[in-house]
Amino acid sequence: MAITELPLNGNNKPPGHHLNVPDEEVSTTCVISQKQGGWTTFPFVTVTLMGLTIAASGWNTNLTVYLIERFNIKNIEAAQISNVVNGSSSFFPIVGAIIADSFLGNFFVVSASSFISLLGLLLLTLTASLQSLRPQLCNKALLETCETPSQFQFAILFSAMTLVALGMGGTRFTIAAMGADQFDKAKDQGTFFNWYFFTLYLALVIGITAIVYVEDNVGWGLGFGLCLGINAVGLAVFLLGKRYYRHIKPRGSPFTNLARVVVAAIRKKKVLSVSSESKDYYYGDISTENKLAVQGPTSSFRFLNCAALKNEAHDEPPTESWRLCTVQQVEDFKSLISIFPLWATGIFVSTPIGIQNALMVLQALSMDCHLGPHVNIPAGTFLVFTLLSTAISLSVMDRYLFPIWQKLARRPLRPLQRIGIGHVLNIVGMALSALVETRRLHKVRSHNLTHQPNSIVPMSAFWLVPPLAIIGVGEAFHFPGQVALYYQEFPVSLRSTATAMISVVIASGYYLSTALVDLIQRVIGWLPNNINEGIIDKVFWLLVVIGCTNFAYYITCAMFYKYKNVPNPGQKFETVNGSSS
Template identity: 25%
Template sequence: MEDAEAPLLDGADKGPLVGVSDFWGRPVRRSTSGGWRSALFILVVEVSGSFALLGVSANLITYLTGPLGHSNAAAAAAVNAWSGTASLMPLLGAFLADSFLGRYRSIILAYTLYVLGYGMITLASALVEHPSSLGDGIDPAASSLQVAFFYAALYLIAMAQGVDKPCGLAFAADQFDPDHPKERASRSSIFNWWFFSTAAGVCVSFVAVSYIQENVGWGVGYGLLCILMLCTFIVFLIGTPTYRMYVHTPGAESPLARLAHSLAALARTRSSSGKHDKEEDVAEEARRVLRLVPIWAACLAYGVVCAQVMTLFNKQGRTMERRFFGGFEFPPAALQTLGAGSVLVFVPIYDHVLVPTLRGTTGNPSGLTMLQRMGIGMVISLAAVSLAALVEARRLQVARDHGLVDDPSATVPMSCAWLVPQYMMMAVADVFAMVGMQEFFYDQMPNELRSMGLALYLSIAGIGGFISSALISFIDHVTSSGGSDSWFTDNLNRAHLDYFYWLLAGISAAELVLYLWLATSYVYNNRKRIA
């Protein structure tokens, strides 16, 4: 990690770098472009983007069940559907970036949409808080038009994230030369520190933004996020003279068109018994991409478990005792700072202690292979959701023992500190699994399709959110039939989130078995850099 802690510049600047230019198309030198000096601009921008997004998503279920009046099941399904969309949109964003706009211009488009989206959501929440501002005779409850405007703003933010997320980390990694030893080491390390920096922003967002939203006003909380995104946009533009842009070869085929041709070549080589060396070379790129698909599919259950941290974990915390430090009651969304705080503690331990220790044992410069790292994260998430089931079963028992089953507004006399282990375990799981997925899908894709590789990683959480949403809706319908209480009934003291968590534990166990089978037979691309 020593080589990654400061801007890494070659002492001998041997002339313009090959294949890269500045924003104006001029040649650039190593001493005046790229490296940590450029990556830090992008890092600040992307951390601010994550801060703002978590300022919406961390407390979104509270807003939906509060000012907008949704039921628990409807709100959880809506949050999962939105987060799923936000995580799937990067597939479209990566297509635009890799084929047309490039990563720099894609980030410009994303932050334009961010400022517009956060401005709209600020206005929408202000209208719900002060409906009389629309004129006399307006019902105090949120009208369908106001709700529609809020969701339009919400999904505009999802679109902005779809353009931004596959490009930000890839653009930061692009600032390091993979053929320069020190810069190559920095590029590997940036995935860990990217996650660390995002967690730092998330910690502040969970505490500060959620507190402002619930105690000062939702409009004020969202308005501050809009101002932050505008300031962040300006910071990104200031860094423009230092950025390295990859030069597009005139007349070259777009990366996705090239992939389509390689897939066609692969189909022809399989249907033909003759040897065609040229066709085989073209088809190999398609094989490299297709080998990622089974691994991607085996990771989806992990995305389903992650979806619960923002929704059902949050609802659990709202029913429990949250007073500390002389009676101060903090918002349930602030519990998620436990996860982000765990990341802040564990990433340096992983990078400075675990990696050097494992390096001596495994002989791998990274300590673990990317697939080993992902698998360990899956094991920890399985343990976390199993623990969540046990804690919820205890919470229900405490509610029964104190006669609170029929009092949904009562605070169950059980400290929310019981939730701390499951939040921390999911955070540690993310340091292994999510960071491992980032690096794996970036590294194993062809160079020209690395935005798409990161979009593939982001889509795991997206499709996991959709699966979670569909699963919750289906279980809610089945368990509430015949007049019975749903597992997700609004009165959580009559619900059975513990049953749902056990179901997720079973799905995670099945996923783990499939993943281990696939990982043992996977052959890495770029084997020299993996070994």
């Protein structure tokens, strides 16, 4: 399943469901007229996406450089702060998705998040424009003259970063779900996502190149001001399209049902034996015909089955409560437990990427970033090579690799296989980063630049491109593979939230990378603030070891995992009474 084919409709209904909803149900689900939804909304959604993405990538990509140059924050500390901001902005999408699906709806979450990011960018622009909101510029020749920011300046800076991270996180996945909600047909949803990802990557490239160039070569105030203006345009266009959108009303939190399973299982923990008879379990309000087709609860995590067991007097007549759940609710909870080990392996894929991104900016700052005699590439812009590599790889895989695999293997490339390939490429990319850093350190020592923290090493920064490109190809495999796996295997009631689970993986990776860098800096001493005195190549080799260990754990989990919704050939559906389908 390609990432561009994931139907992220927030209401978790199959394509065409809006046309089949009875009149009495329409009022509780969505408000539809002939003028709402469809391709009329496409320009509003894509322009909003482009504006918000350009604004977000414009400030976020160059944050480490801004903290070093304008707030006199030490190199490693600046990279750590940037990682925390990236982690937070990657964690908030899951919160936004839950709030949108369960309580407030997509339109409100996107609007509010866009406004919050606007306020954050206003504060960030003020820190770059008003001297009173930042310390005096540091004389790099005399490090002792560097002035540290005051508590007030830090408060304004961190308030700005918090607001923009909240705003960016609240729109990242929610706007995708809202865009998909405007279409009934799977073909239209697929076309929308093709354009969605094209727009997303185009906006990222513009932000990382054009906006970052303005910040580094014209002025930080102008650069952040452009982000502020573009964010405002995106929000205005989004609000202008309100009358044309199809507004899906939230249907309550699906997590309540999962919580019921835990509570009911705990309350019935004294049940000595769990019945193997299907008739002893509660299936909810379904017809007799459908009830006959429903299998009893599976034998995995058998202790949870008592949550759906009708063996107590006060369970009659059976009703959903915090003491009795349906079999489907129990099975949904089991599916989350079974997929959690695989989900955890994604964190240790994102962790090396977070460390590499942070260290890459510091490496580029110490290297020759010229492209030809006149063009100087900003250090933060080098991340664009990962994006380009991912975008190109996705296109090649969808058009050539996957069809060829389908013909040769006579079955599609499964999500677990795609994720595994991504693991391997991630390890290769880290090993290549270690070799590049070894060469850079050799140049540092041969030119006696070890104790000169702000010197430029006579080595082109374009040596960083090959490992970044390999990491990009790896991302094209494992991130879409993870999204496909979660969407496919999560309970139907959680599928909209499932598509945002990848953001939690990324956020956890950034947080863990921050903790790991801090541990390495404090305990081992491989990462001093002057990276020319450090041994970053050993850090990358450590990441290779972590990656190999994580890959071995992933292979073990994948071998024992059984697809729930795409069963393996010959796989049987096992139930507590031993029957199979």
